[in-house]
Amino acid sequence: MLGLPMHPSLSDQRFLAIRSLIVELAAGLDRTERHAAAGGVLEADPRWRLLAEAVERLTRPGHRVDDIQQLFSDAYEPGWRKDGGPRLAGSPNCCGQ
Amino acid sequence: MNYVDPHIHMVSRVTDDYETLARMGCVAVSEPAFWAGFDRRSADGFRDYFRQITEVEPKRAAGYGIAHYSWLCINAKEAEDVKLARDVIAAIPEFLGASNVLGIGEIGLNKNTRNEATVFLEQVELAVQHDETILIHTPHLADKLRGTRMILDMLADFPRLDRGRVVIDHVEEHTIRHALDAGYWAGMTLYPVTKCSPERACDMVERYGSERLLVNSAGDWGPSRPVAVPDFIVAMRARGHAESLIETIVLGNPLALFQRCRRYVPPPRLSARG
Numbered sequence: 001m002l003g004l005p006m007h008p009s010l011s012d013q014r015f016l017a018i019r020s021l022i023v024e025l026a027a028g029l030d031r032t033e034r035h036a037a038a039g040g041v042l043e044a045d046p047r048w049r050l051l052a053e054a055v056e057r058l059t060r061p062g063h064r065v066d067d068i069q070q071l072f073s074d075a076y077e078p079g080w081r082k083d084g085g086p087r088l089a090g091s092p093n094c095c096g097q
Numbered sequence: 098m099n100y101v102d103p104h105i106h107m108v109s110r111v112t113d114d115y116e117t118l119a120r121m122g123c124v125a126v127s128e129p130a131f132w133a134g135f136d137r138r139s140a141d142g143f144r145d146y147f148r149q150i151t152e153v154e155p156k157r158a159a160g161y162g163i164a165h166y167s168w169l170c171i172n173a174k175e176a177e178d179v180k181l182a183r184d185v186i187a188a189i190p191e192f193l194g195a196s197n198v199l200g201i202g203e204i205g206l207n208k209n210t211r212n213e214a215t216v217f218l219e220q221v222e223l224a225v226q227h228d229e230t231i232l233i234h235t236p237h238l239a240d241k242l243r244g245t246r247m248i249l250d251m252l253a254d255f256p257r258l259d260r261g262r263v264v265i266d267h268v269e270e271h272t273i274r275h276a277l278d279a280g281y282w283a284g285m286t287l288y289p290v291t292k293c294s295p296e297r298a299c300d301m302v303e304r305y306g307s308e309r310l311l312v313n314s315a316g317d318w319g320p321s322r323p324v325a326v327p328d329f330i331v332a333m334r335a336r337g338h339a340e341s342l343i344e345t346i347v348l349g350n351p352l353a354l355f356q357r358c359r360r361y362v363p364p365p366r367l368s369a370r371g
């Protein structure tokens with residue numbers, strides 16, 4: 001594993017960078033609400049609920065980025081080829097089949 | 098620092114970009130065949146494109162002391178038309194003898210459709226038959242995880258495939274481990290909004306090490322930064338990482354991959370170092 005550069009505490013530079021991202025995020029969410037049509041259209045949008053879930057997960061320590069990337073991903077079906085999905089179309093002997 | 102951008106679409110960039118890359122220390126670029134922003138209507142359209150990336154771009158790059166390599170294929174987006182895709186696949190061997198060709202790419206999936214998967218498999222087979230290295234595009238955003246897993250499932254059909262000659266590109270935090278654990282190269286694409294940032298690429302280096310890891314810009318006709326690899330170099334330095342580690346990722350690794358192609362000739366600027 002790599003020898004990581006160690007920082008004894010949260011540096012000012014990193015604090016300001018993350019602070020700026022969080023302020024941008026907060027303003028972006030406020031802006032979306034402010035511009036949204038009345039009648040609960042925004043609340044009914046599954047993408048808005050997805051964003052809300054992602055923001056909630058930011059508060060959980062650990063691998064936040066992995067967790068949030070998973071949240072934003074379509075599910076993988078291990079058996080996706082069972083129902084006649086694509087098979088090798090060409091010569092059966094080329095790849096040690 | 099000398100570096101290589103192993104995934105950039107120079108056909109979409111102006112000549113000034115070659116000059117900027119040269120000033121930044123770029124010694125070589127590799128250009129996978131991709132979707133040019135519009136659907137081409139015939140295999141002959143692709144023949145002209147293949148001439149552009151095997152004849153025209155190498156000359157344009159050489160004007161700035163940059164070696165230009167390329168990869169040939171029909172991309173996943175246009176592969177939805179299977180008939181056209183098969184005509185293009187039949188034309189690819191005409192160009193495999195070009196001296197700058199590194200292999201077959203960027204094949205892959207876009208929307209994870211059955212047609213895309215069919216054409217992907219046929220192009221992997223083409224690469225295996227011709228003993229070519231492979232560069233693989235993985236889908237964007239919500240499709241990425243599923244598409245990457247589907248690609249790895251399909252590659253498992255080829256037990257004799259040398260995993261050390263295959264790149265799974267555009268990996269992010271949720272897909273990198275799948276590619277590396279299976280023995281493939283993993284490419285991190287530094288691209289605004291839809292892919293990875295320089296800081297997140299540094300994070301992945303810290304978490305997964307430098308082995309079989311590549312960094313590229315995927316600079317193309319969309320909003321993108323052709324100097325994204327230098328951005329990564331600067332971000333790694335700012336964190337205090339060793340120059341030798343950075344150089345391994347941006348120079349040693351891509352050249353080690355390229356060397357797996359039998360036609361590979363080193364970039365002239367490196368040969369001239371003596």
Ligand SMILES: [Zn+2]
Binds near residue numbers: 129
């Ligand atoms: Zn690309």
